[in-house]
Amino acid sequence: MIAFRLEGWRAWAPGLESADDWQTWAQSPRVMPDDAQTQPSCAFLPPLPRRRLSRLARMTLETAWPLCGEDEQLPFVFGSRHGETSQTLTLLSDIVERQPLSPTRFGLSVHNAIAGQWSILRGQRGESSAIAGEADTFEHAVLEAALQLDAGASSALMVVAEELPPPTYAPWIADVPFSYAVALRLGKLDATMETPTGDHWQLRLDRARGDSPCALPHALNFLRALLTHETAFEHTWKTRRWNWQRTR
Numbered sequence: 001m002i003a004f005r006l007e008g009w010r011a012w013a014p015g016l017e018s019a020d021d022w023q024t025w026a027q028s029p030r031v032m033p034d035d036a037q038t039q040p041s042c043a044f045l046p047p048l049p050r051r052r053l054s055r056l057a058r059m060t061l062e063t064a065w066p067l068c069g070e071d072e073q074l075p076f077v078f079g080s081r082h083g084e085t086s087q088t089l090t091l092l093s094d095i096v097e098r099q100p101l102s103p104t105r106f107g108l109s110v111h112n113a114i115a116g117q118w119s120i121l122r123g124q125r126g127e128s129s130a131i132a133g134e135a136d137t138f139e140h141a142v143l144e145a146a147l148q149l150d151a152g153a154s155s156a157l158m159v160v161a162e163e164l165p166p167p168t169y170a171p172w173i174a175d176v177p178f179s180y181a182v183a184l185r186l187g188k189l190d191a192t193m194e195t196p197t198g199d200h201w202q203l204r205l206d207r208a209r210g211d212s213p214c215a216l217p218h219a220l221n222f223l224r225a226l227l228t229h230e231t232a233f234e235h236t237w238k239t240r241r242w243n244w245q246r247t248r
Contacts, residue, residue, distance in 0.1 A: 001204040002146040003247070007155060007187040010063040011223055013180040014038040026227035029216060034164045034178040036086075049121060055179070056084055056163045057114045063183035064118065064159050073124060074185075075148035077158035078115045079131040079141030082173055084108070085165040114161075126153075135175055136237040138182075138218035142203060145186045159183040160219040175217060182219040200248035208241035218242075 011022055014034045025032075039055045040062035053061065060078060068074050087109035094101055107113060112130035119128055127148060133140040138160045145156040161181035165173045189200060214221050218235045222244065225233050235242045 001202055002143060003189055003200070003202045004142075004146050004149060005187040005189050006184060006199045006201060006226075008067050008185040009223070009226070010066055010183045011181065012040050012059050012062050013178055016180075022223065023227050026224045029220070029224055032178045036164055036166075036179070045121065052108075053117065054084060054087060054108060054114075056080070056086075056161055057108075057117055059163070059179065059181035060114050060159050060161045060183075061118065061121070063161075063181045064157055065122075067157055067183055067185040068122065073126050075126050075145065075153050075156040076115060076118055076124060076128040077131065077141050077144045077148070077156065078112070078118070078129070079133065079137045079144075079158065079160040080111070080114075080162055081132060081134060081137045082162055082165060082169075082176065083111050083132060084113070085163060085169055085173070089166050089168060134237060135213065136218055136235060136240060136242060138222065139203065139205075139235065139240075139242045142184070142186070145184070146203075149186060149188050155185055155187045157183065157185050162217065177217070180217070180220060182223055200246070202245040202247055204243045204245070206241045206243060208236045208239050210236075211238055212236045 013032050015032050016022055016025055039058050042050050042053065042058050042062055044065055087105060091101060091106060091109060111132050115128040115130045118124060129144050131137060131141050131144060141158045141160050145158040148156040159181060162176045164176055164179045214235050231246045233244050
């Protein structure tokens, strides 16, 4: 079991940018229209580095950036089950058409590229991780961030992001209803600290007896539960049952 304090959150999806947008969505979750073109502005970045970012990278930075102080050094965890599907498809198409591959595009398609871009653009010199799990990538990313707290960090930052894949991937990828990014800032529990009710969480892993997939991606369902003040819920994937409990 792990326990942590939720110090802050940010999320982005097409048509859902502000906390109020997400609060409304949480009351009645729905699939958001996604034309695969709409992307966050990342207005905090200069134009040149902003243009070099992929859509998935923009989503990640848009949500993570406000959760990290200007001169703060935080462990960073990036989680994505599918990663840069659009970039990968372009590279594969070039191979089929016998076109030369772009070293830059290839470098930015690997799974830890976004974590590297975060480190460079924010001047972060600490630990960073990139995780590709299954449908419970969200829980594995939370676990990795919590382990950073156990290792001595006072806070840790994690982002789970998925981009709606190109139609070519439709037969194989069915768990991304629309593009989204969810960023959480985790902190250590401190019994002496005054924190708002609902900020303390426990996560426990049990063995599942049957697979009951969540109707929403796990990161989005956590956000829904957070904003609707649920005290307990679970996510099941294959033999893993993740039990979430709000302890305060």
